[in-house]
Amino acid sequence: MSRPSRLIDENGKRVDGRRPDELRPIKMEVGVLDKSDGSAYVEFGGTKVIAAVFGPREAHPRHLALPDRAILNCRYHMTSFSVEERKPLGMTRREIELSKVIREALETVAFLEEFPRAAIDVYVEVVQADGGTRTAGLTAASLALADAGIPMADLIAAVAVGKVDGQLVLDLCDLEDKYGEADMPVAMAPRFNSIVMLQLNGRMTVEEFKKGLALAKKGIEVIYRLQREALKKKFSEISPEEV
């Protein structure tokens, strides 16, 4: 895909017609897979992600088990057909890094000490990538953990802010991610107002960073509300006798 001449037009609209502070259309669904203990499907525009959780189960191999808490295994993976050119099947360095980043973010909210010597597996599969896959993956993983009944201090909501044509924009799409000047994914536990993941590729001034963070928080509030609605919607589909 070639770079468009302008990423923001004279009316202040972005390549996909959004305002700079506008999120892409978001769709969230919980409990989409029957075989896993918890699952979630999240769409941010063209980015489509499925997350599944197995566990708590016995940790294998046993010598990896921790006596005071569960271990959280996380695998972030992009399917071969998620991008325009076929991606090789194996885990790339980027996927290994993002698996670690997602795991560390989830560990801040999950009460792992309630399951000593156990393991919880989190699988994040990117079905289609159009920018913001790590934030969508983390949002989906948090929902899947909640669906699996893992005790958590809060849900995690994540979104990216970036700098495109010198302007701060919320929730970058693939074109903006590739050709923009900066990209800053932010994940938060909104109730505690605490940042659980923050990365920055490119350059921003201190002022831009502060404004970008405020913009991310605004987006995260919307995503957090949608997460809670998705979880409660699933609950409404289950009869009270089943609880």
Place this chain on the structure above:
Amino acid sequence: MVFVKDGEVVAPGEPLCIQEEFSPGDNTGLDGQGRVFAKVLGIASYDKSKRVVSVKPLKPAQSIKVGDQVIAQVRSIQDKIAVVTILSAGGRALKHPKTAVIIPRKGMKEDMKDVVGVGDIIIAQVITQFMGVIGVSIWRPNLGVVLGVCDKCSSILNKAKMGLVCPKCGEKHKRKIVPFYGNMERIALM
């Protein structure tokens, strides 16, 4: 101050009330500002007599508690203990089986191999759970082997006047069996 009504659906992290109103109960936590919050997705439940708030989870993580009766399969035997895999607890099959240990009774003289055999299905009671290690007991009358397996030919053992006998090879086995040994209908109900 109560943020969520009794019977309302709550998501993880949702504030329920101030600690002065209700103390945190099952599936709830206390944050640094004295607010009780839900740890899991479920229904908020306020016990006004005990002044405790709890959350009834939508999908509880499968857990085993002390006092639960479990069905397990013997995996390995040592002199005085045996390692078992718990297959169901409290009448519910576990999706993820758990490992437990049969704790020997006080002053036990016989070897564990005279009580259970590898591959046997047993009914036991959880008596201890510490740091993820589960200890079970089979020493009460209604606990023990419900289905024995021959050490030599792996056939299911039949109950005889004295212990258990293999219908194939005729080998006699010592086991601590339950009164309803081999009653599959009764086992299926457990």
